[in-house]
Amino acid sequence: MNRAEMRDCRLDVDRVPELLRRVEHQDDTEAWKELGWRLVLEHDLVSPAGFAALPHLVRLAPRSAGARALAGRILERAAGRHGCDDLLADRAGVVREFRDVLDRHLRSRPADYLVCFRALLAAEEEYHWANALEGFTDDVHHVDCPHCGAGVMIVIGGFGRYSQVRDGNEEIRRDLRPATADELTGTGRWMHRITVRDGQETLADGIAHLFGKAECPCCAAVFGIADEYTAANRPVMR
Structure with a gap:
C-alpha cells in the first residue's frame, strides 16, 4: 500500500x-477495537486504509x-461519499x-450469522438492506404510501407485523401480508432462500413480510x- x-x-x-500484524497472530480485543475506529468513523465514513x-x-x-x-462494516458503507472509488474498484476480486x-x-449456522448475512448483502451491493436488517426482533422501517403520500411505519418483530400511522393520539394499524416463497422474486427470493437453507426461521419469516404487502391505514x-x-433508500451508484 502507498502512504495515501x-x-x-x-x-x-x-x-x-x-x-x-497484531490481530493476525492473536485475538487481540483492544487491537480489533482500535482498528474499528481507525478504519470506520462512526456510522458512514470509511478511511482509505479501510x-x-x-x-x-x-x-x-x-x-x-x-x-x-470489520470487513462487513467497511463494505456496508461502500456506497457512501468516501472518495475511494478507485481503491474500492481495485478490491473487486477480494x-x-x-x-x-x-x-x-x-452454512455452518454460526453465532455471528446476522453480522455475516449483512456483510454478504453488502458484498452483493445490496447496501440498503445490509444497513436495514436488525434481525426482526423489533425492526421498524419508514415508507411513504405511494398512493396518498402518508408516512407509514412498518413494524416486523416481537411486537407484531403491521403497518401503522398516527392520527392525533390514535395509532391505526393494519396487519402485513407476507409473500409466499413462490411469490418472492429477485433479491427477496435470494435472501429468503439463503435463510431457509441455513435454518434461520426468524430471518426467513421477517424477509417474507418485508418483501410482502402492506395496507396503508389512511x-x-x-x-x-x-x-x-x-x-x-437504495443509493445511486456512481
Whole structure:
C-alpha cells in the first residue's frame, strides 16, 4: 500500500499496519477495537486504509469473527461519499472472495450469522438492506404510501407485523401480508432462500413480510413494502 492508501480516520499512516500484524497472530480485543475506529468513523465514513485493509481482513475472515465483522462494516458503507472509488474498484476480486467465505460460513449456522448475512448483502451491493436488517426482533422501517403520500411505519418483530400511522393520539394499524416463497422474486427470493437453507426461521419469516404487502391505514391502498423502501433508500451508484 502507498502512504495515501494507508491513511486512517485519524490521518495516521503507520498505525493500521501494526494493528493488522497484531490481530493476525492473536485475538487481540483492544487491537480489533482500535482498528474499528481507525478504519470506520462512526456510522458512514470509511478511511482509505479501510478499503486498503480488505485483502488482509478477508484472508483472516475464515477463522476470525473480528475480521468478518470489520470487513462487513467497511463494505456496508461502500456506497457512501468516501472518495475511494478507485481503491474500492481495485478490491473487486477480494470482495468476490469475501462473498465465498461468507456463504460457506453461513452454512455452518454460526453465532455471528446476522453480522455475516449483512456483510454478504453488502458484498452483493445490496447496501440498503445490509444497513436495514436488525434481525426482526423489533425492526421498524419508514415508507411513504405511494398512493396518498402518508408516512407509514412498518413494524416486523416481537411486537407484531403491521403497518401503522398516527392520527392525533390514535395509532391505526393494519396487519402485513407476507409473500409466499413462490411469490418472492429477485433479491427477496435470494435472501429468503439463503435463510431457509441455513435454518434461520426468524430471518426467513421477517424477509417474507418485508418483501410482502402492506395496507396503508389512511387510504387502504395496498403496496409492496420492499419496493417503496428500495425506491427511497437504495443509493445511486456512481
